[in-house]
Amino acid sequence: MSARRRRLRLNAFLMEAGHHEAAWRLPHSNPRADFDLQHWIELAQLAESATFDSLFLADGPALIGTGEFRPPGQLEPLTLLTVLSQATSRIGLIATVSSTYNEPYNLARRLASVDHVSGGRAGWNIVTSAGADEAANFGLDDRPGHAERYARADEFLKVAKALWDSWEREAVVADKGTGRYADPARLHRLGHRGRYFKVAGPLNVERPPQGYPLLVQAGSSEDGKDFAARHAEAVFTAHTTYERAAAFYADIKARTRAAGRDPDGIVVLPGIVPYIGSTEAEARALARQFDELRVPEYGLRQLAAVFETEPSVFDLDKPLPDAVLARPKLEGSQSRSDLITELAVREKLTVRQIISRLGGGRGHFEFVGTPEQVADTIITWFEGGAADGFNIMAPALPSGLTAFIDHVLPILRGKGLFREEYEGTTLREHYGLPVPSNQFHQTQATFQVSGA
Amino acid sequence: MSARRRRLRLNAFLMEAGHHEAAWRLPHSNPRADFDLQHWIELAQLAESATFDSLFLADGPALIGTGEFRPPGQLEPLTLLTVLSQATSRIGLIATVSSTYNEPYNLARRLASVDHVSGGRAGWNIVTSAGADEAANFGLDDRPGHAERYARADEFLKVAKALWDSWEREAVVADKGTGRYADPARLHRLGHRGRYFKVAGPLNVERPPQGYPLLVQAGSSEDGKDFAARHAEAVFTAHTTYERAAAFYADIKARTRAAGRDPDGIVVLPGIVPYIGSTEAEARALARQFDELRVPEYGLRQLAAVFETEPSVFDLDKPLPDAVLARPKLEGSQSRSDLITELAVREKLTVRQIISRLGGGRGHFEFVGTPEQVADTIITWFEGGAADGFNIMAPALPSGLTAFIDHVLPILRGKGLFREEYEGTTLREHYGLPVPSNQFHQTQATFQVSGA
Known part of the structure; x- marks a missing residue:
């Protein structure tokens, strides 16, 4: 046992008017929430006021469905995270971005920039983009195969990490007297030539405050789990029973250990879609209200x-x-x-x-009950080895998030399982994860300022 | 003559500690300005307080030089513009992004998102990325040729415009009663299959407030000028004499007319690097101070x-x-x-x-003189048919921009050539340019809400 008590990690998974497919139809919902900046700012500030570890935006580079029955678009998520970074100061900011339909140089740079402007709060949910509709927006008549996408993602991560490391901490001298700005020997070229990418480097952005953005993964296929074991520091996952979640948890931790990493260095967060009522009957009535709108x-x-x-x-x-x-x-x-x-x-x-x-969670764990029942379930999964925390997917937003914050969080706090205030300032600090060491770090400076 | 007096357009071209290569060495300069968010926010607010039409960030996806003598990196510019959009409310926000090293679907989406979050203030300076160092970060052993890059840019613009148009204004119905969200017939597929791109569409972002972001171009080669004539609404250009600027101006306007467009629909903005002193001797001393730091x-x-x-x-x-x-x-x-x-x-x-x-302007027009002399030159170029406005490139920032605002702007305002207050809220409104019509616009709705 570590001296410090193990704490729950909570991520607020935000999605336009809510996670339920018909959330936009509720009387108080804003059906144009997807492009209403004020909606997102209020959600981010709400989650931050409750000291959530992070908020999260899902994404894919294609229209969602036909649009006929549900909002089909959304702001590009790193743009939205950047806005939210200026409206908050502590909460972590995680977005999904595809490794299949981006270039490592551009994406590594954008993620580093978001980490800079947020003061070390950026996280990247790495997806390989399974959809044929996505492929068709990027010149492909069919999507690349599963194994192919993960092989590309692996190489992408290798290149991105090297780019983030390419500025050593001591690279910038900025000596006004001599006119020497940086030490070129500490700005590292990669000269990467692999199967998918050739990237010279260095990156044109200073190493981000967190070293790398927090690396998140959500694919649960065999390829996906192995990828998570190699790279991910947090895993979003979907399970409908405790037994399945516990089996997944043990599997991911074992794979992470087998990959030579500390299993505590990967935080497993199942999704939960809570329908909360002050009585069970009230919670069931709430769930029924959503169901009837489908x-x-x-x-x-x-x-x-x-x-x-x-x-x-x-x-x-x-x-x-x-x-x-x-x-x-x-x-x-x-x-x-x-x-x-x-x-x-x-x-x-x-x-x-x-x-x-x-309808509510697209396969995630829907839970209908009282605040005590929701809290008990969370605690059971957390203490029983099925979760390190949860990905809170409110069926309607903001109301479902407010209900969780007002009624479930006090129970979890009362048991000492969740923070009262932020202790750190970066996403890695919230999740208890270290800044990765720099692969190019030299112990000896090779640069001599002339005249020094 | 139009009833309304022709007004100068002024763009504040921002660059870390200033445009002079040695600006970072000045006693009061912040040598780490490139990654200091507060520096950028203060510059943006300064330019907005002076009612500049727009601010502009140059960029390229590669380290700038070796870093030995000048800051070699910068935040990814659309990320930085997004931050600045939240710290300002009226000024236009223009960034350089490469059409050679981006995919149209991703970039059209990002630019649309910045236009949304800024309330219609985004501009895109389209560059084709001439550098071999840039090519080497994107899998190429050598850069593509000049004509090839412009051919790709042409097709890129065609695809981007169709993506921005792909949501008709009336597409979203959001009828809570029936559960119909959008009219799929007003969310348009492109089915584009060209030489460089195959893009299905539609975009997953609603048409931006400005229709398209303001389209800016800065290449002055023959290919570049023809591209500007076809697509650009503002042109940044570099000339060291009035005669050269006037010839360029006439050439661009003629090419624009030949391309079937209104020559007033393209705003020509030469760069000027002003070294301002209260006397000529003081201005020369200021310029010498920069020169000695090179x-x-x-x-x-x-x-x-x-x-x-x-x-x-x-x-x-x-x-x-x-x-x-x-x-x-x-x-x-x-x-x-x-x-x-x-x-x-x-x-x-x-x-x-x-x-x-x-040293100061990398080929742009350096001008050393008193505020009256700077204003006279601006007026001469503007009234003589060499410019529709200027791209103000302060040798040091913020001091050079402050000097221009405090001493030159009052003269221009005194002559009625520059606004006292913003009249519009979007970048297109500042530049006097219309929202482009939507190529997919239908005059008849094809969508019937069931039961209506």
């Missing part, structure tokens, strides 16, 4: 998209068809389709029931 | 870089060598090398004198 056609299309098929193959009042169950591994979102299949078979759900269950 | 080796390296040769070919006390003068057209920065050659031959300058003349 457009069934939307859910069918979403389900078809996950299984890469047409909506017409499904019958709302029957189980998943055999043709879907028998499909080979998909090149796209493997873990999401596996998770839904597992849930549907285990609980013998009809398609209609599956869609209803997925 | 490191000659730095100037030689810069000159060699422009001519794509080695510093050793130059003799400080002789004119440009014949080998340099006789070189064929360069693939890189053609207009810059032509401009320097022309200046050197016309004024019979030695290499040392060339370097001194380039």
